[in-house]
Amino acid sequence: xxxxxxxxxMRRDIYALISRLMITxxxxxxxxxxxxxxxxxxxxxxxxxxxxxxxxxxxxxxxxYYDVDFTNLSLLHLVPYETFYTRDDQMIESGAENPILEIxxxxxxxxRLEEARVISGDHIGVELEFMYSLCDTMLxxxxxxxxxxxxxxxxxxxxxxxxxxxxxxxMYLINMKKESRTPLxxxxxxxxxxxxxxxxEYLNHQLKIPLxxxx
Numbered sequence: 001x002x003x004x005x006x007x008x009x010m011r012r013d014i015y016a017l018i019s020r021l022m023i024t025x026x027x028x029x030x031x032x033x034x035x036x037x038x039x040x041x042x043x044x045x046x047x048x049x050x051x052x053x054x055x056x057x058x059x060x061x062x063x064x065y066y067d068v069d070f071t072n073l074s075l076l077h078l079v080p081y082e083t084f085y086t087r088d089d090q091m092i093e094s095g096a097e098n099p100i101l102e103i104x105x106x107x108x109x110x111x112r113l114e115e116a117r118v119i120s121g122d123h124i125g126v127e128l129e130f131m132y133s134l135c136d137t138m139l140x141x142x143x144x145x146x147x148x149x150x151x152x153x154x155x156x157x158x159x160x161x162x163x164x165x166x167x168x169x170x171m172y173l174i175n176m177k178k179e180s181r182t183p184l185x186x187x188x189x190x191x192x193x194x195x196x197x198x199x200x201e202y203l204n205h206q207l208k209i210p211l212x213x214x215x
Contacts, residue, residue, distance in 0.1 A: 007202075011199060018192045027062070050182075069181045078179060079092070098120055127160075131165070157203055169193075170193055176188075
């Protein structure tokens, strides 16, 4: 392994950004954070160049554009839940039978369904938040120089990407990008898809996974 502090922080910060963007409507505070962070803003090039950002306040943009787009992409036209894509009947498993909850429980990850206003823990925003939480745990392990814990977290993250996020979310994200009406969610979908693919390759590299075993 060749783990660098800046890599852990970068991965954590991007997972924080995309999980927040996917899980619920944006608020003015979140938008201001993006506006004040040049590196974060550069990850969203079409949003950065969007003229309406200078024409209207964040409050108006939220009410007139972002909330409408989020509703269409997450509640009305598309379904951001893993079991919808992986079950033969395309039903969302919102109960205790959802297998992803076992993973969360085993790693003490708490899903705040009511706060996030999602119906199941296999929502894309929650799965991305889980990856963020693992990055945060890895940062603490790095500070404590616990290489065994770092290696274990890398294995968990790779397995979660392979068996869950990469198994279904590309279909959702491609449709999300196509159906989006604002640069914020267009760029958010593109960034999320590109990043999870690149992160999977990063994890394979760190774990020295042979090419034939990557799929």
